[in-house]
Amino acid sequence: MRTAIVTGAAMGNGYGAALKLCEKGCAVMLFDMSEEVFATEEKLKAMGYEAKGFLCNITDKVSVEKAVDEVVKLYGGVDILVNNAGVARLAEFEDTDDELLDFHLNVNIKGTWNVTKAVVPYMRQKGWGRVVIMSSVTGSMVCDKGYSAYAITKAGLLGLMRSLAREYAEYGITVNAVCPGFILTPNVRRSAARTSPDAPEKVLDGIAAGVPMKRLGTPEEVGALCAFLASDEAGYITGTSNVIDGGNLIPETNVMGV
Template sequence: MRKMDGKVAIVTGAAMGNGQGIAKVLAQHGAKTILADISDQVFETAEQMKQDGLDVHAVQMDVTNNDSVKQAIATIVDKFGKIDALVNNAGVVRLANFLDMSDETRDFQFKVNIEGVWNVTKAVLPFMKEKKYGRIVNLSSVTGTMVADEGETAYATTKAALLGFTKSLAREAANDHITVNAILPGYILTPMAEQIAQESNPSNPQQVIDGISSGVPLGRLGKIEEVGELAAFLASDESSYITGTQIVIDGGSTLPETVSVGV
């Protein structure tokens, strides 16, 4: 018996990156897994997983479009009968120093990273309440909750907001045996991390990736499947007494108390 056998899970932002890794691992653990993404690349991602024998389905969904979210979730429940686990993974980042960041760029990040989580959770929660069972996993970050770099004010704000959301909703949902937890990744090798490297050093993004790796005690960026295993734990019955909390997955990057001076 695998830990997600018999469960139906939905992962937002699953066309690539962390969401792709999470969806793959959930399906490998036995979940019927729905990959939802704004990008039509989600169909190709799901197709590849199907070829590997996984029970996955793809749906194109913009988490900021409340009407399409409600419709997509209703269709999923119609088809599969329930949603046991929701992984709110879709997220965006745009770097700019505070005074240079336009309101539009700020709002874009607030909309996807906060409102998007809000919309999908609001659409899914009634169905979980009906079954008196649910697992909600939110992708926050070490950024904004523990650490921050220049240019991240808007993104950091959104990721810290998700912790407040996680804790408060966990309190409300507990009566219905629904748990709500957050994952706080450090640097994971995804298209988003590659985008940050590209924006920070357009002429040599690999230098940024190498620089990040050298600052991580485990000496590398994380893999999407490693985030997937943590998400699967929080989405399964193995985490039945864990709610309203956060788990860091960062290879120890937030650990150093003293900056190494190479002696």
């Protein structure tokens, strides 16, 4: 049985990745700074899977090292890491202060750095490992107003991914990125409710109308891509950015704006 760590695993794409890795027979360690992670642990256990929740603040190196050390004591190492935890707070560039910029950098970049640095030595010792980094189409490929702080971090993660892929290829470790488009996560639902408290589904339907597949993706679909990249079958894939967006990057014109 392989041991996987998924960060930001309490809900959304993190839960989707945890579920799909469980389905592949992994023991999945759920890292999150929310107490909700323990409800997710119980949910997966009720399905018959091996899962364990950890309260972990990925921006805190000590917190990360403590959690990873506990995983290693319990399971002897770490085989798979899905760096999913991330934040997004919208503000136009001139309204983005240093505090908001640092918030994104600390979680999205430094958090991913901290967990990967704690885990990779165990993979290198074993001569096998899979690292999946959750980037986004936003920032790396497309962008809308208000995403400057978020975009810089998600684009930066692709640079980190490629660097790690090159550095660790000889040790049997692959490093790849997943770049979601519009995915129906709890955060997206909350955002729709804030935009239109009386008709959040209308907001979601409007987004879906602009996607060639006419729907939003699911966390489980994102999780399935993560699980594939973490599999033996993906052993010759490294240093890649994998878009999962229902074809949203394809149209030359914005369907909603035509």
